Amino acid sequence: MKRLYTLFLTLGLLLALSLTASGAGNGVRIFVDGVPLDAPASYISGSGTTMVPLRAVAEALGCTVAWDPVTFTVSISSPDLPEESVSGDSALVVLDPGHGGAHNGAEYGGIKEKDLNLAIAARTAGLLEAEGVTVRMTRTGDQDVDLYARSGLANTLGADLLVSVHCNANVEHDDALGVYTCAYSEGTEGWQLAQMLRETMLESTGAADFGIEERPNLAVLRTAQVPAALVECGFMSTPSELEMLVLPEYQDKLAQGIAGGILDFLEQ
Numbered sequence: 001m002k003r004l005y006t007l008f009l010t011l012g013l014l015l016a017l018s019l020t021a022s023g024a025g026n027g028v029r030i031f032v033d034g035v036p037l038d039a040p041a042s043y044i045s046g047s048g049t050t051m052v053p054l055r056a057v058a059e060a061l062g063c064t065v066a067w068d069p070v071t072f073t074v075s076i077s078s079p080d081l082p083e084e085s086v087s088g089d090s091a092l093v094v095l096d097p098g099h100g101g102a103h104n105g106a107e108y109g110g111i112k113e114k115d116l117n118l119a120i121a122a123r124t125a126g127l128l129e130a131e132g133v134t135v136r137m138t139r140t141g142d143q144d145v146d147l148y149a150r151s152g153l154a155n156t157l158g159a160d161l162l163v164s165v166h167c168n169a170n171v172e173h174d175d176a177l178g179v180y181t182c183a184y185s186e187g188t189e190g191w192q193l194a195q196m197l198r199e200t201m202l203e204s205t206g207a208a209d210f211g212i213e214e215r216p217n218l219a220v221l222r223t224a225q226v227p228a229a230l231v232e233c234g235f236m237s238t239p240s241e242l243e244m245l246v247l248p249e250y251q252d253k254l255a256q257g258i259a260g261g262i263l264d265f266l267e268q
């Protein structure tokens with residue numbers, strides 16, 4: 001996400017620069033890193049909007065641009081970052097707030113799971129960063145993230161681990177309670193991570209234990225090439241637990257538990 005922000009920031013800057021450079025004239029000049037860009041399609045429209053060809057600018061920045069004429073979709077992929085800008089010696093953790101955008105996840109009492117997941121994951125990121133851990137999130141806002149992009153980010157970065165953060169729901173029982181953790185299969189590093197998360201989350205929250213389980217069919221766990229675990233922070237379908245899940249203080253406790261398990265895993 002940061003990479004995209006960087007790109008958009010850069011594009012914004014370029015736009016401002018080109019506006020300054022163009023003055024009142026019609027031709028828009030574009031410079032990328034100080035080098036003039038030969039982009040003949042740039043112009044200022046009748047309504048005063050500066051039109052800059054996205055492909056030319058993005059490609060000059062090292063990005064790849066794909067255009068789907070059926071869905072009118074432009075896909076821009078950022079260039080690979082140099083190693084040192086990802087992390088030095090510090091551990092690198094990918095946190096994945098489940099769902100997002102059009103995918104709400106569970107929804108009870110007007111509360112959407114995607115929002116709880118993000119709140120808890122963001123708090124966890126803050127705690128880890130305070131401990132010197134580099135954290136990347138699969139989303140930092142309410143946007144769609146492709147199922148495979150979640151493990152993909154961890155794989156691409158060669159992260160030390162991946163934790164996917166969710167909240168649970170049980171459509172048959174409105175009294176199910178507790179923290180649940182899972183990993184691809186027993187005997188993996190991901191399983192160890194899930195065990196540590198289970199322990200630290202139960203300790204920090206005082207919540208009930210809904211157990212630990214192998215989940216070989218979950219794409220985010222199956223496709224992760226780094227130790228990966230998924231946590232379900234509690235049952236949204238159980239009114240008393242939902243009441244807790246929305247509390248910032250309780251989200252902090254969950255975050256402390258998740259961060260604690262991650263730090264335990266990194267230290268071993």
Ligand SMILES: [Zn+2]
Pocket residue numbers: 098099105106113166167
């Ligand atoms: Zn979920």
